[in-house]
Amino acid sequence: MISQKTTKASDRRIIFFLLLAALLLFCIDLNGIPLRDWDEGTVAQVAREMSQGDTWTAWLHPQLWGQPYLNKPPLMHSLIALAYRTWGIHTWTARLPGAVLTAISVPWLYALGREVFFTRAPALVSALVYLTLLPVVRHGRLAMLDGAIVCFFIATLWMLRRATSSQVSAKGVRPYWCFGVGVGFALMCLTKGILGVLLLAIALVFLAWDSPKHLFSPHLWLGLLLGGIPLTVWYLLQWQYYGQQFINTAVMTQSLERIWNTVERHDGPPWYYLLELLKYSWPWLIFWPTGFWLTWRSRHHTWAKLVLVWTIGYLLAISIMGTKLPWYIFPLYPAVAFTCGVALAAALNMHRHWTGRGLSLRKLPKIWGILLALFSAVGAIGIVYASPWGGEPSVALGLTFLAVMLTTGLASFLVLHQQLQFVPTLLVGLYLALMCLMVSDHWVWELGEDFPVLPVAELIRQNTPPSQIIYTSHGYERPSLSFYSDRRVTARSIEELQSQWQNTQPAYLLVQDIAPYQNIKDHLTELGIVNGWHLILNQPQG
Template sequence: MRPFREKEWLLSLLVGALFLWLIFLGNSPLRDWDEGTVAQVAREIWRAPVGSMRWLYPTLGGEPYHNKPPLIHLLIAWAYSIGGVNEWTTRLPSAVLTALGVPLLYLVGRLLFNQIPALFAALVYLTMLPVVRHGRLAMLDGTIITFFLMLLFCFLKARYNRRYALGVGFCFGLITLTKGMIVLLLGGIVCLFMLANRQLALLINPYLWVGMFLGNAPAIAWYTAQWQHYGSSFLQVNFQAQTFARLVQPVEGHSAPPWYYLIELLKYGFPWLLFLPQGFYLAWKKRYTTWGSLILIGTIVYLGTISLMRTKLPWYVMPVYPFLALAIGAELSEWQQHRFKTQILAILFAVIAIAGLGGCVYFTITNSQPILIVMSIVLTISMSIVAWLIKQRDRQFIQVLFCGMYLVLALLMSSQSWIWELNEAFAVKPVATLIRKHVSPGTTIYTSFAYGRPSLNFYCDCKVIPQSLPILQEMWSNKSYLLLDNASLQKVNLLGSKVLGTAEDFTLISPSIN
C-alpha cells in the first residue's frame, strides 16, 4: 500500500467521524445528569473573575465541586468564551475529542494487523450507536476512550521507536485529569497486556519514565492542590464517595445485577453484535498474537470489573467498545462463507429489516419527524440488501452494511430524538424560561418534583431542590419560591401566595403578594 493511501484513509475517517459527531450537535437540550452538571461547572469557571482560581478550584452552584478533575470543564469554558453558552459549545469539546478516536483506532489496528481489519475495526467503531450517541454528549467517557486509544498507539509504537513511550505517560496524565481513578483500571489492562506479550523491555525504556513523570505531574499537582485547599473533605468526596465507594455499594441508588452491561450490549450493539461471538472465537484462537491478547484482556478485565461494581450506569461500558470493534473488524476481514452461518446471518438481518419497516409505520403514526421515517426506510432497504448479499455469499455486504449504518446514524443524529432520555421527564427549557423571567439568578427554589435535575438548574441559573409537601409548606412560610406540579398545588395551603406563571404543568409560586 502506498504511503499516501494511509493518509487518505485517516483523513476520510476523521472527516466522516467529525461530520457524524458534530451534525446538529446543539439541536436538543442538555440531558440529566452529567451534561447539566458538567455545563454548570464549566459556566461557573467561565464567569469567574480573572484571578479567582476557579479553574483550579471548580464549583457547582457555588459549592466546591469534588467529583471529577476539571479538564473537560475547562475546555467547555474555553468554548463558552468563544461561542457563548449554548448546547453546541457545551458538547463541542467532548464530541471532537471522541471523534478523534476513530482514526486513532485505525492507527492502533494498523499496529496490530494489516490494513483491511484495521479499517473495518475503525468503521465498526464509527457506526456503533452508543459510541456516537454518548460521544456527542457533554460527558467524559468518549474523551477517556480517545486518550486510552492514544495510549495504546504510543505503547505499541514504542516497540519500533522508543521515543513514543513518552506518550504513554502523558496519556495516563490526561486520563487522570479527565476522570480520575479510572486510570487505575485502564492502567491495569495495559500492564496485563504488557505481561502477556512479554514486552517488559518497555520498563527499562527511559522515555517511559520521563513521560510518566512529566505527564502525570499536572494531575498530581491538581490533586495535591485540592487536598491542601479543602483538606479531608476533598479526599472523602473524591476518593471515597465518588470513586471507591462505587465498587462496593450503589451510589445514588444506581444498582443493577452483574449481567446489566451484557443487557446494555444486547440492547444497543446491533447489528455488529451478530459478528461478535465469532470475533471473540477468532481472538481466542489467536490469543498468542498481540491483537488477540489485547482484545481478550481488555474485554474480560474491563467488562468483568464494571460488572462486579455495585454502582451501575449505562455509560460505564463505553471503554469496552474499541475492543469489541477490533474483534468484529478481525472477523469481518476473515469472513468465511459457511452455509449454516450465512443462512442464520441472512435471517437475522432480514429480521432487522422488518424491524425497520415496523419503525417506519410507528413513526408515521405517532411521530411528526419525517427524518425518522426516512431513517427507518434507509434501515429497511440497507438491511434487506445486506441479507440478500449474505444469502448470495457475497462479501460486498460489508460495504453496504457500513454505508447503511452510517446513513441511519446520520439521520438519527439530525433528528431531535437522539437523546431519548429527554422524554423521561418534563421539558426543562420552558420551566427554566418561566423561572428566569421572575426569579433572580442564584435563588434557591423548592419543587415538588421527585428528584433534582441538573439541566434545570443550568438553564434557569438557580438551585431547584426537591422536597416533600410538609417541607414545601415550611419553605413557603420562610419566604421561599416554590415550583409545584398540579397535584401538589391542590394539597398545600398557600394563602397569600402569588402565582407567577405556569409551564409544563408546573406552577411557580412567589412567597407573598407584592
C-alpha cells in the same frame, strides 16, 4: 510491491476521511435538543461557573452552585468552559468538546489497528464499525466524560505500541513515546479519576503478555512518572485546599467506594453490562461471536492479545463493581469494534488463500443473513411507529428506520447469496441511518421520560431574580432545569415546601398543584404556568 511511502500516504488519506466523517456525524445538530439529566446538566453547569469565574481558582477548584465540586477532575469541564468563553453558553458548546474528542478517537482507533494488525482491512473496518455503533455516537455527542477518556485511552495504547513495537525500534523502547504514554495516563485520570488507573492496568497487562521484556523498561516507567506530574500536582493541590474533605469525597465516595459499594442506588446484577451490549450494539453484535472465535484462535498474535485483554479485563472489572451505570461500558466499545472488524475482514478475505498472517472464512455464515433479515423487520416496524398513524410521528425518525430496513435487508440478501458487498452496504447504510437519527429529536430518548425542560426554564428565568433558589415539588432535582433557568431548582417534599412557603420571604415554588399553599399565607402570586407547572410567589409581585 507497494512502497512504505505509498502506504503512509494512503493511511493519511484514510485518517483524513475518517476524521471528516466522524466530525460530521458527531457534531451535526448538537443544539437540536436540550441537555439531559443527570451528568450533562451537571457538567454544563460546573463549566459555566468556571467560565464565569474572576480568578484562576475557579478553574483549579471548580464549584457547583457555589459548593465544592469533587465528583470528577475538571479536565473536560475546563474544555467546555473554554468553548463557553469562545462561542458563548449554549447547548452545542457544552457538547462540542466531547463530540470532537470522540470523533478524533475514530481515526486514532484506525491508527492503533494499523499498529497491531498485519493488514489494513481489519483496522479500517474496525474503525468504521466503531464510527457506526449507536451507543458510541449517542454518548459521544453528550456533554459527558466518556468519549474523552476513550479517546485518551486509544491514544495511550497507540503510543505504547509505538514505544515498544519491534517494527518501530529494534533496540528497545523509544523514550518520547513512553513520555506520551505518561501524558495519556494523566489525561485519563484528569478526566475520570481512578478509571484511568484501570485502563492503564489493562494496557500494561497487554504489554506483559505481548512483550514482557519491555514491561520493565526504565524508559517506560520514567515516561509514566514524568507524564504523570501534572496529575500528581493537581491531586496535591486539591488535598492542600480541601484537606480531608477531598479524600473523603473525591478519592473515596466518588471513586474507590464505587468498586465495592452501590453509590446512589445505582446497582445491578453481574450480567448488567452484557445486557447493555445486547440492547444497543445491533446489528454489529451479529458478527461479534465469529470475531471472538477468530480472536481466540489467533491469540498468539499481538492484535488478538490486545482484544482479549481489553475485552475480558475491562468487562470483568466493571461487572464485579458494586456501582453500575450504563455509560461505564463505553471504553469497551473499541474492543467490540475490533472484534467485529476481525469477523468482517475475514469475510472480505473469503476467496483468498490462508497466508498465515491474514484471516479468512470459508463461507459467510447463514445465521448472519437470518439475523440481518430479522433486524430489517424491526426497521419495518419502526417505520410504522414513526408514521402519522404510529406512536411517535417523525419524518427524521421514519427515515432512520427506513435506512435501517433497507440496509439490513439488502445486507441479508447479499449474505445469503455469499456476496461480499454486504460489508460496505452495512457501513454506508448505518452511517446514513445514524445521520438521520442525529438530526431528529429522538437521539436522546431519555428526554421523553419527563416534562420538557426548556419552556419551564424560560418561565423561571423570566420571572425570578438572578441567583434565586427555586423549590419544586418534582420528585427529584433536574440539573438540566437548573442549567437552562440559570437558577438552582431544588426538589423538596410537600411538607418542606409548605414550611418554606410559610417561613421564608420571598419563596418561589414550582409546583403542579397550588391548592396546598393558598390558605397558608395571605398572598399567593402566580407568576406563570407552563405544561401544568405553576411558578408561584408568597408575596405581592413588586
